[in-house]
Amino acid sequence: MIELQNITKRYPENRDVLSRLNLTIEQGEMAFLTGPSGAGKSTMLKLIAAIERPTRGQIFINNKNITHIPKRKIPALRRHMGVVFQAHHLLYDRNIFDNVSLPLQIAGYSQVDIRRRVRAALDKVALLHKEQVMPITLSGGEQQRVGIARAVVNKPAILLADEPTGNLDPDLSAEIMQLFAAFNQVGVTVLVASHDLDLISRMHKRIVRIHNGQCVDAQDTHVLHNYEVVK
């Protein structure tokens, strides 16, 4: 589903953030990306969402090479993936319903479909009763759930999340992670970047650690903690 081959990413006047990195995420898989800040977690997600381009290497999404995807084809690519950020990136001049419906408006769905899908997405994040509310009146956890609803409203095959629990307390964080696991249950490929090792090790999913610009798979928490010690 997601395949990164030999990816090197160098920012101007900087060392290589990612260096000859290889990673394959299977269809329907759920994986966590971890590593210290600055390790390149965000960079990897940006490469997958075509926000950044790799310096070297190839990226395949759904067996399509998107390494040199032309700019005009990027919108279509992004409509197949949902993206969740640490900062929720909601639009504060419109209510929850309008925020969540935006991807469907863009893709040109009918009003009937939009209403149905937005309700379903808000229902999944348990915010159906808040659809007419303005985002500013919601708590941080609720805003994050709105962001997730917006990311899944058009049923994307891939869900990317960059530190989705960054600002939340442990209980809320666990709740959010469970939500991602639930989407994975229905077949969505999920890739979550997070530095919250305790939380992600309790999820019993694949954990990929970025170390020296490369990916190291660490299925079991023991290995992970060793890395922490080594560091």
Place this chain on the structure above:
Amino acid sequence: MAKAKRPQPLAKPNLVTRLRAYGRDHLRSLVFSLGKLYRQRFATTLTLLMIAVALALPACLYVLLNNLQVVTQNWDNAGQITLFLKVDSSDAAIQELRNRFADYPEIETVEYVPAEDALKEFRDRNEFGQLLDGLDDNPLPPTLILTPITAAKQTSKLNQLATDFRSYSNVDYVQLDMQWLQRLHAITNTVRRAITVISMMLAISVLLVVGNSIRLDIENRREEIEVTKLIGATDRFIRRPFLYGGMWYGLIGGVLALLLVLLALLAIKRPIQELVGLYNSDFQLMFPSFRQSLGLVASSIGLGLFGSWLAVSRHIAKIEPS
């Protein structure tokens, strides 16, 4: 691990649905952009006034020029040739000249004003008429007034005719009423060119005013643009409300400009009528026609759209999520 199931993707909307959504989005952008102008009333009002004044100025000049042309067109018909004959010309000689000139294909009518009639007219019209009573002889010459056919009312042809007429021995002096008309035409043309140049400069300023407002608007909504791009919005989708914003600036600014022009014309209507009254003219100040008014508003809309397009094409492509 069990073989992962494929999620059921949301069916892509069919063409009709997408077209309807497309129309709906246009409508939404149209209303949304107008609402945005209303929410920023103060800035919007300033921008609109700038546009209105910049357009009203050349439009006013243009209307005045049109009026001037109507006045001078009436004068054009006066392109007559006046021949003053020698005072001592005999009646027979004058009659011969009248016949000769009437035979010219370029001459439509020949009017003869005998010296006595000229004297009488001078007396009637002039308060100094009595002065002439002190003279023994009539000092005024007999006069022939020739009206050329319309086709001959060109400077070169009239000059040719005048030269020709001067060669007759009984013709004392040939007067062409053309020179000052030519000067007037030259002045009108210069003014027209000047108005065109001014209009172009002010049109550019309208472009800049609209472009700058839209650019600021884009800057203010940078985050929104980034987010919408990130969830798969095309540049066209993002551009739309801004282009409609420019259209609204043009439309409202153009209508305001038209109102300003009408107000200005109303303000000068009275003094102009008093002025032309002094010249015994029945001239009426011409207001812009419906078509001209429509043209003003339409070109304003065009400028608004073009200005916002300039801003949008430069700035929206540059905003990328990061």
